[in-house]
Amino acid sequence: MRVALDAARLGPRGANPLVGAVVVGPDGGVLHVGHHRGAGTPHAEVDAIRQAQAAGTDLQACSMVVTLEPCNHTGRTGPCAQAILAAGIPRVVHAARDTTAASGGAATLRAAGVQVEDGLMAEQATELNHRWIMAQQQRRPFVTVKTAQTLDGRIAAADGTSQWITGAAAREHAHSIRARVEAIVVGTGTVLADDPRLTVRHQAAAAPDATAPDATPDPPADPAPLRVAMGHRCVPAAARMRGTDGRFRHLNTRDPRAALTQLYDDGVRHALVEGGATVVGAFLEADLADELTIYQAPMILGAGRSSFPNLGIHTLGQARRYRADVSDGGALHHLGDDLLWHLEPQPHTLTNRQENH
Numbered sequence: 001m002r003v004a005l006d007a008a009r010l011g012p013r014g015a016n017p018l019v020g021a022v023v024v025g026p027d028g029g030v031l032h033v034g035h036h037r038g039a040g041t042p043h044a045e046v047d048a049i050r051q052a053q054a055a056g057t058d059l060q061a062c063s064m065v066v067t068l069e070p071c072n073h074t075g076r077t078g079p080c081a082q083a084i085l086a087a088g089i090p091r092v093v094h095a096a097r098d099t100t101a102a103s104g105g106a107a108t109l110r111a112a113g114v115q116v117e118d119g120l121m122a123e124q125a126t127e128l129n130h131r132w133i134m135a136q137q138q139r140r141p142f143v144t145v146k147t148a149q150t151l152d153g154r155i156a157a158a159d160g161t162s163q164w165i166t167g168a169a170a171r172e173h174a175h176s177i178r179a180r181v182e183a184i185v186v187g188t189g190t191v192l193a194d195d196p197r198l199t200v201r202h203q204a205a206a207a208p209d210a211t212a213p214d215a216t217p218d219p220p221a222d223p224a225p226l227r228v229a230m231g232h233r234c235v236p237a238a239a240r241m242r243g244t245d246g247r248f249r250h251l252n253t254r255d256p257r258a259a260l261t262q263l264y265d266d267g268v269r270h271a272l273v274e275g276g277a278t279v280v281g282a283f284l285e286a287d288l289a290d291e292l293t294i295y296q297a298p299m300i301l302g303a304g305r306s307s308f309p310n311l312g313i314h315t316l317g318q319a320r321r322y323r324a325d326v327s328d329g330g331a332l333h334h335l336g337d338d339l340l341w342h343l344e345p346q347p348h349t350l351t352n353r354q355e356n357h
């Protein structure tokens, strides 16, 4: 299960949980290791089964160890319980139980005569996806927040100019994040200041994922992510984000939770909040930022828009604390001259903050 958990951490966060799966041979040895690479790609079990089949492994003599109860439903991919049955695997050990609409895989497998054991390292598996589970329970999209900032934490100069703070490699990476999501959210302030396009203009967007030979590529650009403006002011008729494909939305609200509810009702399960500072601050304040991608350029502005304003923090004890996000390549990446910090909230940030008030 430790191997499966390590494999799960290789995947990206988003609409789906991180999941790893291992095919274990009759002698208990690890034969094949699979993981999920994000919404629309094969689940971890299917990834591991395909590897085993390609290698000619006799799956009827093997067990499968997986970090989450195999799913029982057809979403963008088929049910893993059926894939396991079709492969003839006689024994499954899973960690966490699936509490979503996809649950029931263990019962399906047991009913078909598969030996199923659950609960092994369930606490670690649940912790790995704790923000995703929270989003599911709250019936809202998983939220990735992105900012591009200077060394002194500015996302725009004093005159409001901000294009570009980060260099080409960081911006290319930011497009790869856009390619994963179903909605890109900005405030009306950013709409009026930047007239952003909010389209996916990522080299790999149109091409299969070369790092995942067994995976059906995520179809990120079809449909394109919704381009969402949040706030009371009107979005100009000529705004570039309106586009012509019907993927523009104006959410006439300043309430991040209400915005997420509307997006969820629109089918969005992973949203990227790109700014500006006011809107990002509102998502952080409401504890609705599940994953942070902070691009930092070696540049100082000295004045201008702070990345995270209005958080009501007056003393160190009230600080919002984050930790390295172990998924998707880990916490720190060099992108040209820039750095990417990939972070997640400390599990009990909100509780600590409330205790300090």
Ligand SMILES: NC(=O)C1=CN([C@@H]2O[C@H](COP(=O)(O)OP(=O)(O)OC[C@H]3O[C@@H](n4cnc5c(N)ncnc54)[C@H](OP(=O)(O)O)[C@@H]3O)[C@@H](O)[C@H]2O)C=CC1
Binding pocket: 146, 147, 148, 149, 154, 155, 156, 160, 161, 162, 163, 165, 186, 187, 188, 189, 190, 191, 193, 194, 230, 231, 232, 233, 234, 253, 254, 255, 256, 274, 275, 276, 277, 278, 279, 280, 282, 305
């Ligand atoms: N470097 C970067 O990564 C980025 C930089 N930028 C820069 O940031 C600047 C814009 O930032 P900012 O002015 O903060 O604009 P925002 O994009 O955050 O929009 C703020 C506006 O959104 C509305 N709004 C929505 N939700 C809330 C809320 N919870 N609380 C208050 N108002 C809300 C309000 O307008 P209304 O009256 O309509 O309700 C508010 O004035 C620009 O200079 C832009 O270039 C922007 C994005 C990314």
Ligand SMILES: Nc1c(N[C@@H]2O[C@H](COP(=O)(O)O)[C@@H](O)[C@H]2O)[nH]c(=O)[nH]c1=O
Binding pocket: 148, 162, 163, 164, 165, 166, 170, 171, 174, 186, 190, 194, 195, 196, 197, 198, 199, 274, 275, 295
């Ligand atoms: N300034 C800044 C960013 N700004 C973000 O990109 C938006 C413009 O999107 P588009 O019109 O689609 O290219 C802008 O409104 C803001 O949300 N992003 C970055 O990666 N680096 C940067 O330095």
